[in-house]
Every structure is written in structure tokens, then in C-alpha cells.
Amino acid sequence: MDLSVRDRKLIWHPFTQEQSADPPTVIIRGKGSYIFDADNNKLLDLVSSWWVNIHGHTHPEIARAIYEQALKLEHVIFAGFTHEPAVTLCESLTTILPPRLAKFFFSDNGSTAVEVALKMATQYWKNKGLSKNLFLSLEGGYHGDTWGAMSVGQRSGFYDVFSDLCFPVKFIPFPDTWHGDENVTEKEQAALEVLRTYLRLDGEKISAIIMEPLVQGASGMRMCRPTFVCELVELVRQHNILVIFDEVMTGFGRTGTYFAFEQINVIPDLICLSKGITGGFLPLALTVCTQEIYNMFLGDNGKTFFHGHSYTANPISCAAALASFKILTQPETMASIRTIKYTHLAHKSKLLKCQNVEHVRVQGTIMAFDVKETVDLKTLKEKCRRSGILVRPLHRSVYMIPMYSTLPEELERAYEVIVMHLNSY
Numbered sequence: 001m002d003l004s005v006r007d008r009k010l011i012w013h014p015f016t017q018e019q020s021a022d023p024p025t026v027i028i029r030g031k032g033s034y035i036f037d038a039d040n041n042k043l044l045d046l047v048s049s050w051w052v053n054i055h056g057h058t059h060p061e062i063a064r065a066i067y068e069q070a071l072k073l074e075h076v077i078f079a080g081f082t083h084e085p086a087v088t089l090c091e092s093l094t095t096i097l098p099p100r101l102a103k104f105f106f107s108d109n110g111s112t113a114v115e116v117a118l119k120m121a122t123q124y125w126k127n128k129g130l131s132k133n134l135f136l137s138l139e140g141g142y143h144g145d146t147w148g149a150m151s152v153g154q155r156s157g158f159y160d161v162f163s164d165l166c167f168p169v170k171f172i173p174f175p176d177t178w179h180g181d182e183n184v185t186e187k188e189q190a191a192l193e194v195l196r197t198y199l200r201l202d203g204e205k206i207s208a209i210i211m212e213p214l215v216q217g218a219s220g221m222r223m224c225r226p227t228f229v230c231e232l233v234e235l236v237r238q239h240n241i242l243v244i245f246d247e248v249m250t251g252f253g254r255t256g257t258y259f260a261f262e263q264i265n266v267i268p269d270l271i272c273l274s275k276g277i278t279g280g281f282l283p284l285a286l287t288v289c290t291q292e293i294y295n296m297f298l299g300d301n302g303k304t305f306f307h308g309h310s311y312t313a314n315p316i317s318c319a320a321a322l323a324s325f326k327i328l329t330q331p332e333t334m335a336s337i338r339t340i341k342y343t344h345l346a347h348k349s350k351l352l353k354c355q356n357v358e359h360v361r362v363q364g365t366i367m368a369f370d371v372k373e374t375v376d377l378k379t380l381k382e383k384c385r386r387s388g389i390l391v392r393p394l395h396r397s398v399y400m401i402p403m404y405s406t407l408p409e410e411l412e413r414a415y416e417v418i419v420m421h422l423n424s425y
């Protein structure tokens with residue numbers, strides 16, 4: 001029986017309306033920037049397999065590291081025990097993180113990295129003898145699908161069903177911007193004004209702000225200016241509020257620097273990392289915090305951070321992350337990241353000439369634009385797919401988040417295909 005039929009019998013897919021969805025495409029292998037279906041048709045993976053892959057599919061160095069680690073130690077309890085891959089990974093990451101981000105807490109995925117950050121922030125203030133139970137977040141921000149992450153992501157539009165059971169959060173408008181946006185300063189000032197009001201009324205009660213710096217992924221690769229984030233952070237810090245950057249998507253080179261905060265000139269108190277951390281091979285996440293936060297959990301048992309997962313710091317995932325780190329920090333990788341960015345920028349004018357396109361934006365390796373109502377995104381996606389290009393539009397946005405293995409000529413072809421199909425509406 002066809003695999004997609006067997007799948008249909010048993011499997012419930014994520015973010016999928018199973019009644020109307022097309023049968024899932026069977027993928028039999030991946031190599032570099034491509035995935036291959038059952039008929040061996042290759043698809044250029046411009047969504048990096050849901051934003052996790054950074055060096056290309058089945059990268060042999062990462063595959064080898066996983067195999068070798070699995071033969072040595074596949075897993076061990078991480079409370080009271082430790083192992084080489086976990087320690088070496090954190091040591092390696094300190095070479096690309098500022099010294100202020102000093103303590104590493106492992107978990108399994110982006111959502112858990114966020115849960116850990118929210119719980120740490122809450123307990124930090126409790127352990128300090130203060131009661132602060134309110135969070136700040138940005139409208140349209142997405143932080144994962146577990147309950148705390150849903151609460152701070154309520155305005156992403158995915159969680160209306162659950163909103164009654166989410167904890168209260170104050171939301172600040174997100175001043176998203178694009179090429180040629182004339183109202184950006186006004187939007188930013190309006191957002192900061194909302195923030196000032198919250199701070200005036202509830203400043204004392206707010207424990208932390210959580211945000212995706214520079215690029216909001218799931219709400220359609222919406223981008224904001226670094227100066228806005230900088231101003232926002234300055235304001236909240238005057239009120240003793242912790243700053244959590246959710247770099248689950250933006251981390252590991254996506255925005256052109258290892259981390260987005262490098263372009264903002266702000267170091268957060270907590271950072272959430274996942275997705276690209278293992279090069280897209282295995283689940284793993286880190287919440288990294290300051291020494292000051294860590295110190296506030298020292299003392300009697302009441303101050304302990306009671307949080308952990310069965311697979312905390314899985315050695316095989318850590319080995320994959322180490323192998324990915326080695327590739328990431330080679331000069332050629334940063335060169336590829338720059339080349340992708342320049343290829344995006346070189347194609348901006350072509351997109352701007354399309355009648356159906358607006359709000360063209362680029363941040364490092366990420367490119368996005370919105371389409372007007374005349375374009376049916378489902379058929380656009382289908383047409384691209386038949387031309388060998390995998391895109392997955394979000395709301396009204398079409399985006400590319402290529403792996404760093406993607407060559408300029410592959411991207412150029414993708415642009416040609418997309419522009420050709422856009423012009424057919």
C-alpha cells in the first residue's frame with residue numbers, strides 16, 4: 001500500500017486540518033539543500049524543514065558524530081551526572097555568546113526552552129522575596145505550543161481556543177517594517193507609548209518581557225528595526241524587568257550574525273535556543289541565563305529550580321550540536337550566510353516590480369514579502385512545488401529561510417520561479 005495511504009490510516013499531523021489537507025508527500029531522502037520524494041523528484045527546501053536545518057540535509061560530519069556518540073553513550077540521567085558532549089558544547093557556545101550569558105540549562109525543544117525561561121524569571125523574583133506575576137510580550141510573537149509559551153504567544157492567532165486558560169500577559173504592538181516603509185517611526189513610537197502605559201500602571205508586577213528579536217517567525221517573518229528593540233529594552237530595564245530573547249528561530253546565523261541580539265547592542269538576561277542548534281538533526285534546546293539569575297537559586301531546597309525532562313542534555317543531541325557548531329564557526333559558513341543575504345538583496349528590485357507583491361523585507365538569510373488578495377497562496381505554493389521549489393506561505397507572507405548550503409544559483413532559480421508564477425495572476 002502507498003505510504004501516504006498507510007499514514008492517513010493512523011497518523012494525525014501537526015498544524016493540519018486533516019479533513020481538507022492533501023495527502024502528505026512521502027520523502028525518502030535528503031541531501032544538501034534538497035529533499036527527494038518517492039518518485040525521486042527533488043525539491044529545494046526553502047523552509048529548512050521548519051526552520052531547523054542550517055547546513056543541509058544528511059550532512060556527513062553531523063551524521064558521523066551521531067553514530068560515534070551512540071556507540072559510546074546514548075543517554076544518561078542528567079541530575080547528579082554529566083558527560084563530555086554536554087560540557088564541551090556549552091564551553092564551545094561560550095565562545096560565541098557574551099560572558100554575561102553564563103549558565104546553561106538544557107531541555108528538548110523551543111517550547112520547553114521558553115517554559116524554562118518563564119519559570120526561571122518567575123522564581124528568580126520569588127527567591128528574591130518579590131512577587132511579580134505578569135509578563136510582557138509582543139503582539140504576533142510566537143513562542144511554542146506548550147501552555148506557558150501559548151500564554152505569551154496568545155496574540156499570534158493560533159490559540160484562541162485556549163485563551164481562557166492562559167495566564168495574563170500584557171501585549172505591546174509589534175512595529176513591523178519593510179523596504180520603503182514610511183510610517184515605521186510612528187509605529188514604533190505608538191508601540192513604546194503602549195509600553196510606557198503598562199509600565200506606569202503595572203511596572204512593579206512585571207517579571208519579564210519575552211520577544212523574538214528582529215524577526216517574528218511564525219507570524220509571517222515580520223521584521224522590526226534594531227533601534228526599536230534597543231529602546232524597548234532600555235525602558236523595561238528602568239523598571240527592574242528581566243529581558244528574555246527567544247532566539248529559537250533567529251539563532252545560529254539566520255539573521256546574518258550568530259544571534260540577532262548582536263545587531264541590537266543589547267544582551268538579554270535569558271536567551272532561548274533550539275531549532276538550528278543541532279543543525280536540524282535532533283531535538284535539543286538551551287535556556288542560557290546570567291550568573292546573577294543562577295545565584296538567586298542557591299540556598300536551601302526551597303530555592304531549587306524544580307524542572308527537568310527525561311532526555312535533558314541527551315548526549316547524541318549534544319554531539320550533533322557540537323558537530324554543527326564546528327561547521328557554523330568555519331569562515332566559509334559565514335561567507336555563505338553573507339552570499340545568501342546579498343542574493344536576497346539583489347532580487348529585491350525584481351520583487352518590487354511585481355504588481356502582486358508588497359512589504360518586501362530581508363534580514364540576513366531570511367527574506368519575505370506579502371502578496372495582495374489577487375494571489376491565491378495555495379495554488380502559488382502548488383505551482384512552486386511543481387517547479388521543484390518548496391515554499392510554505394504563512395498568512396499572506398511568502399518567505400525563504402534557506403539552509404547555508406544553498407547556492408546563489410539555486411536561490412536565483414527559486415526567485416525566477418516565484419516571480420514567474422506571481423506574474424501569472
Ligand SMILES: *Cc1c(COP(=O)(O)O)cnc(C)c1O
Nearest residue numbers: 109110111142143144217248249
Ligand atoms: C519554533 C519556535 C518555538 C517553538 O519551538 P518548538 O521546537 O517547535 O517547540 C519557539 N519560539 C520560536 C521563536 C520559534 O520559532
